[in-house]
Amino acid sequence: MRLRDPRYFKQPSFMIIPMIDVMFFLLVFFMMTSLSMVDLRTMGVQLPFASQAEQQPAAxxxxxxxxxxxxxxxxxxxxxxxxxxxxxxxxxxxxxxxxVVRADKGMNYGDVMALLDDFKRVGVVQLGLAAESGAEP
Incomplete structure (x- = not known):
């Protein structure tokens, strides 16, 4: 039985470039998914819920x-x-x-109405209240 000449054996190589590509892909993937999990409106306001809430044009x-x-x-x-x-x-x-007024759901109703009246007093006629859509959990 004849063995191959060791001079013709290809030496195994460690290819790092594809591994770097995969690591960058995983990094970008987890960065993007973590951004989608964070509420981008960072104000600590709990909006009330409204089952008939509609999307309005940008205020x-x-x-x-x-x-x-x-x-x-x-x-x-x-x-x-x-x-x-x-x-x-x-x-x-x-x-x-x-x-658009984003009032915390724990706010006094009179305070919210006073703010809306102040806006009307200075001439603003298009006012809206922000709410979370859907039924309250």
Whole structure:
């Protein structure tokens, strides 16, 4: 029985490039899936549920009214007078200007209505309230 000449044996090689490709793919995959699991609206507000909630066009101002009574405009704290003055200017520039209020479900109903009345007082006519769609768990 004749054995092969050892000079013609191909030496095994360790190919690292495909392994790097796979590792980068896994890294990107887990980064993307973890982003989809995180609520991108980072404000600590629990919105009430509404079974008939509808998707509305994008609001120009998203005002968040937190449980502690603080006001936030697009994820930045703001005082009421500055907010109302800015809303008045925007309403005068654009008649289609709209505001969506994201009020925590633990907020006093009177405080939410007072904020809506303040917006109406400065001339904002297109107001909306944000809610989670679906039945309350």
């Amino acid at each position: 120009q101002y998203v005002v968040t009214l937190r449980r502690d009574g603080s006001l936030w405009l697009d994820d930045a704290p703001i005082d009421k007078e500055t907010l109302l003055a800015s809303a008045r200017e925007q309403q005068q520039k654009d008649s289609r200007f709209n505001v």
